[in-house]
Amino acid sequence: MIKIGLLGCGNVGHIIATNAESIQVTAVFDIIPGRAEELAALCHAQPYTDFDAFMQDDFSIVVEAASVDAVRIYGEAVLRSGRDIAVLSAGALADDEFREHLVEVAREMGKKIRIPSGAIIGLDNLKVGQISPPRQLLLRTTKPPASLGMTAEAPTEIFKGLAHECIKQYPKNINVAVALGLAAGRDADVELWVDPAAERNTHEIFVEGDFGDIYVRVRNVPSPGNPATSYMAALSILTLLKNLENPLVVGT
Ligand SMILES: NC(=O)C1=CN([C@@H]2O[C@H](COP(=O)(O)OP(=O)(O)OC[C@H]3O[C@@H](n4cnc5c(N)ncnc54)[C@H](O)[C@@H]3O)[C@@H](O)[C@H]2O)C=CC1
Numbered sequence: 639m640i641k642i643g644l645l646g647c648g649n650v651g652h653i654i655a656t657n658a659e660s661i662q663v664t665a666v667f668d669i670i671p672g673r674a675e676e677l678a679a680l681c682h683a684q685p686y687t688d689f690d691a692f693m694q695d696d697f698s699i700v701v702e703a704a705s706v707d708a709v710r711i712y713g714e715a716v717l718r719s720g721r722d723i724a725v726l727s728a729g730a731l732a733d734d735e736f737r738e739h740l741v742e743v744a745r746e747m748g749k750k751i752r753i754p755s756g757a758i759i760g761l762d763n764l765k766v767g768q769i770s771p772p773r774q775l776l777l778r779t780t781k782p783p784a785s786l787g788m789t790a791e792a793p794t795e796i797f798k799g800l801a802h803e804c805i806k807q808y809p810k811n812i813n814v815a816v817a818l819g820l821a822a823g824r825d826a827d828v829e830l831w832v833d834p835a836a837e838r839n840t841h842e843i844f845v846e847g848d849f850g851d852i853y854v855r856v857r858n859v860p861s862p863g864n865p866a867t868s869y870m871a872a873l874s875i876l877t878l879l880k881n882l883e884n885p886l887v888v889g890t
């Protein structure tokens with residue numbers, strides 16, 4: 639059974655730790671002590687608020703469900719310890735210099751940085767863009783205003799531009815856009831909307847290239863502990879973990 643160290647004991651951390659049927663969460667780490675202790679008690683793991691102590695525990699992969707900052711702070715140390723890292727806060731990799739360095743460290747150590755599809759669908763086949771670059775790659779995301787900590791009377795576009803700029807302003811809300819770009823091999827265009835009538839987190843993906851054109855709409859149910867995060871994002875990382883040791887690999 640694969641042993642994981644969980645970095646981040648918030649909403650996604652809870653979903654992972656309490657649904658970990660074919661994986662064993664041995665250690666959990668959070669900057670907020672109460673969170674680490676509460677989650678550790680739920681899944682019979684060891685709680686840590688000190689990163690170096692956490693890294694001494696017994697696990698083969700770190701699952702990051704914390705923040706863009708956490709990836710920047712701890713990503714390299716995880717890889718240098720000889721472990722893979724699964725990254726949900728993919729927005730950290732929007733910074734070319736940081737990403738190239740982290741990838742170089744992973745290559746040097748023979749380890750992997752794994753990015754799940756998260757709150758969207760189809761990252762696997764969007765990778766065809768690495769061979770046949772898409773002319774259009776647009777993500778239109780619409781969320782309830784409260785999930786971004788704001789109010790709005792009507793549907794309002796709060797950002798239009800490139801993913802690597804959007805993630806700087808909304809690091810808790812648009813990691814999907816950066817993941818999309820990493821898959822397709824180019825920065826995605828982003829339109830971020832808030833809509834007071836929205837009950838779901840909707841991601842619409844528009845792609846056009848020599849291969850044809852694609853339109854995908856994902857209408858995600860918000861997760862119970864954090865409405866900004868879609869429930870699917872937690873299921874996606876759980877699925878990645880469940881399949882790590884499966885000899886049958888489905889998807890590009
Ligand atoms: N790639 C994707 O499709 C998606 C990515 N996300 C991202 O996943 C991450 C987790 O989401 P949630 O669990 O809903 O967030 P959350 O806010 O409920 O939980 C995050 C936890 O991580 C802890 N944390 C944050 N920074 C830390 C640090 N530097 N060191 C240690 N602990 C730290 C916090 O104290 C908190 O307990 C967020 O960054 C979110 O933006 C969320 C949805 C989709």
Ligand SMILES: O=C([O-])CC(=O)C(=O)O
Pocket residue numbers: 757809810811812813814815839858866867868869871
């Ligand atoms: O969960 C979502 O719908 C998207 C999200 O927050 C992110 O990409 O950071």
